[in-house]
Amino acid sequence: MDWDAIRLSLTLAGWTLAILLPIGIALARWLATSHFSGRSWIEGLLALPLVLPPTVLGYYLLVAMGGSSSVGQWFQAITGTTLAFSFTGLVLASLLFNLPFAVQPVQRALEAIDPDVREAALCCGMTTWQTLLRVELPLAWPGVLSAAVLTFAHTLGEFGVVLMVGGNIPGETRTVALAIYDRAQSFDQVAAGRMSLLLLTLSFVTIAVSYGLSDRLLRRRRRR
Amino acid sequence: MSLLVHVRHDRPPLNLRLEIPEGAITSVVGPSGSGKTSTLRAIAGLWAPSSGRVAFGQQVWYDTANGIRLAPRDRSIGVVPQRYALFPHLTALGNVEAALLHLPRATRRAQAEAALTRAHVAGLEGRYPHELSGGQQQRVAVARAIVREPRVLLLDEPFSSVDRSTRKHLYAELKRLHGELGCTVMLVTHDLDEAALLSSYLCLIRRGRLVQAGPTQGVLARPESAEAARLLDHANIFRAVVSGHDWDRRQTVLDWHGIRLVTPLDDRFAPGQRMDWVINHTEVTPADASGPASGDNLVRATIRDIVTLGDDLHVRLAPGAAPAFTLHMKVSRHAVPHQAVAPGLPLTVRLTPSAIVTMTPGDDTETGDRHPE
Numbered sequence: 259m260d261w262d263a264i265r266l267s268l269t270l271a272g273w274t275l276a277i278l279l280p281i282g283i284a285l286a287r288w289l290a291t292s293h294f295s296g297r298s299w300i301e302g303l304l305a306l307p308l309v310l311p312p313t314v315l316g317y318y319l320l321v322a323m324g325g326s327s328s329v330g331q332w333f334q335a336i337t338g339t340t341l342a343f344s345f346t347g348l349v350l351a352s353l354l355f356n357l358p359f360a361v362q363p364v365q366r367a368l369e370a371i372d373p374d375v376r377e378a379a380l381c382c383g384m385t386t387w388q389t390l391l392r393v394e395l396p397l398a399w400p401g402v403l404s405a406a407v408l409t410f411a412h413t414l415g416e417f418g419v420v421l422m423v424g425g426n427i428p429g430e431t432r433t434v435a436l437a438i439y440d441r442a443q444s445f446d447q448v449a450a451g452r453m454s455l456l457l458l459t460l461s462f463v464t465i466a467v468s469y470g471l472s473d474r475l476l477r478r479r480r481r482r
Numbered sequence: 483m484s485l486l487v488h489v490r491h492d493r494p495p496l497n498l499r500l501e502i503p504e505g506a507i508t509s510v511v512g513p514s515g516s517g518k519t520s521t522l523r524a525i526a527g528l529w530a531p532s533s534g535r536v537a538f539g540q541q542v543w544y545d546t547a548n549g550i551r552l553a554p555r556d557r558s559i560g561v562v563p564q565r566y567a568l569f570p571h572l573t574a575l576g577n578v579e580a581a582l583l584h585l586p587r588a589t590r591r592a593q594a595e596a597a598l599t600r601a602h603v604a605g606l607e608g609r610y611p612h613e614l615s616g617g618q619q620q621r622v623a624v625a626r627a628i629v630r631e632p633r634v635l636l637l638d639e640p641f642s643s644v645d646r647s648t649r650k651h652l653y654a655e656l657k658r659l660h661g662e663l664g665c666t667v668m669l670v671t672h673d674l675d676e677a678a679l680l681s682s683y684l685c686l687i688r689r690g691r692l693v694q695a696g697p698t699q700g701v702l703a704r705p706e707s708a709e710a711a712r713l714l715d716h717a718n719i720f721r722a723v724v725s726g727h728d729w730d731r732r733q734t735v736l737d738w739h740g741i742r743l744v745t746p747l748d749d750r751f752a753p754g755q756r757m758d759w760v761i762n763h764t765e766v767t768p769a770d771a772s773g774p775a776s777g778d779n780l781v782r783a784t785i786r787d788i789v790t791l792g793d794d795l796h797v798r799l800a801p802g803a804a805p806a807f808t809l810h811m812k813v814s815r816h817a818v819p820h821q822a823v824a825p826g827l828p829l830t831v832r833l834t835p836s837a838i839v840t841m842t843p844g845d846d847t848e849t850g851d852r853h854p855e
Contacts, residue, residue, distance in 0.1 A: 372565075372567060374563045374564075374565060374567035375567045375568075375569060375570070377523075377526075377528050377561075377563070377567070378561070378563060378567035378568075378569070378626075379569070379580070380527075380528065380553070380554045380555065381526055381528070381554050381559065381560070381561040381627075382580050382581035382583075382626060382630075383554075383555040383581055383582075383583065383584060383630060384555065384580070384583060385555065388583055392580060392583075393569055393571075393580075396571045397569075397570070397571055
């Protein structure tokens with residue numbers, strides 16, 4: 259069992275969730291409440307990681323973060339380290355490839371709120387921020403929960419982008435998915451099997467708990 | 483301190499100028515799609531028309547010429563939406579408290595409870611919206627709208643989702659609340675009876691334009707145009723030519739397709755000019771029922787058809803001199819002998835002279851003359 263890789267995967271998933279969830283909610287709210295030309299292009303761009311081969315996304319991110327790119331050079335000038343093949347680079351890549359998982363469930367949940375309710379909040383004297391916190395998020399909570407679970411579980415299991423952007427540096431960028439691949443390549447079936455089972459259990463429990471909570475919330479709302 | 487509203491927009495088409503008098507209940511009445519709700523939303527700050535101005539006394543809430551657009555929370559308004567839009571995840575008390583976030587938490591509850599008591603829903607504080615009846619939901623929505631003590635209360639068809647008996651109670655509640663609060667109320671409705679019962683000022687709008695505005699009884703009694711008369715649900719709208727004025731009897735004499743009609747004096751029109759006229763169907767009566775068939779405004783007609791609704795007969799008549807047109811009469815079925823009214827029978831009716839309202843001629847399509855049935 260590669261505990262370093264497990265710890266790294268959980269840390270990466272935690273950071274991704276902490277940073278991406280607020281960004282996802284903000285983007286979802288903007289898309290759910292705005293009508294402008296070009297909205298479908300932006301939605302398409304956000305959904306791109308769902309259909310793009312992870313290696314393609316990883317390749318472009320590697321190029322963008324590399325020492326010859328302006329972003330890579332800027333990061334190196336500030337921190338003294340490269341963005342590619344670093345944990346920070348991995349977090350950045352993770353934020354991008356998880357965007358659809360963080361945005362879409364929240365957007366659908368916010369779109370389901372009666373626009374009259376949103377307007378009633380404004381007429382009650384609430385600011386946009388208060389409307390979001392006191393009316394929209396409590397009503398869109400199942401969508402937010404789904405977004406959090408999908409983002410967390412997807413980060414734990416992502417392989418292609420992580421390999422392209424992070425390489426396979428133990429303790430720095432080797433996640434549990436890469437560790438399983440390594441052990442399988444080395445014919446260490448016992449370790450690969452244990453880690454796969456752990457990942458399977460973790461993913462299943464997380465998704466089952468989120469579905470259960472969502473179901474309970476929806477049933478309570480239907481009763482209302 | 484009246485509420486002045488001037489909105490112009492292309493889609494939906496709006497070009498409306500309203501003055502809502504202070505402290506009164508003003509009804510804005512019009513058919514679906516006439517721009518009633520858009521106007522209300524523009525006043526509330528929920529929608530920005532492409533140009534216009536909304537001002538309450540000296541306070542300018544919206545003015546495209548000067549780049550002013552106050553947020554809804556900065557306008558002294560309370561809104562009761564058509565379907566109430568209560569927050570489904572909050573109790574009745576929570577819904578009302580949600581309008582008091584500007585106050586310290588400790589004082590919110592007392593004020594919210596007072597508003598619920600005022601709206602006659604005390605005792606239901608802990609119930610969620612789905613646990614309330616339509617009338618109770620409406621009262622909670624009213625409590626939420628008035629708890630901030632707004633100067634202007636905007637009601638968007640607030641009685642459309644409740645049954646008839648509840649509606650009557652709610653009418654009384656609104657009148658009582660208005661008496662207590664004294665705020666300016668704008669009631670958007672398509673129900674003329676509701677507007678007549680509740681409001682002291684009436685605005686008729688159609689296709690985004692103001693058709694007529696004024697004190698309710700005045701507008702109901704004297705539509706200024708055929709368009710207004712149609713909005714007031716009149717069926718007897720016709721066009722005639724002025725024959726002359728009888729200054730002694732203070733009457734105007736009309737020629738309606740060869741039929742001589744006298745109306746109250748209207749010297750805005752010179753002899754020979756065309757004008758529209760309207761009469762309520764209850765003011766068309768069988769001549770025999772009101773005495774011998776002689777005198778003014780007698781019209782010989784043939785009964786086209788009859789519909790009995792409750793105790794009333796709704797009779798459609800084809801005037802002998804103008805058979806292409808339809809004259810509508812509503813009369814109690816006890817007021818006429820049963821055998822005297824049947825389709826195809828002749829009937830002489832009298833049009834009450836004082837009940838004929840003369841109007842400026844509008845588009846031809848607005849008059850009953852152009853739409854014979």
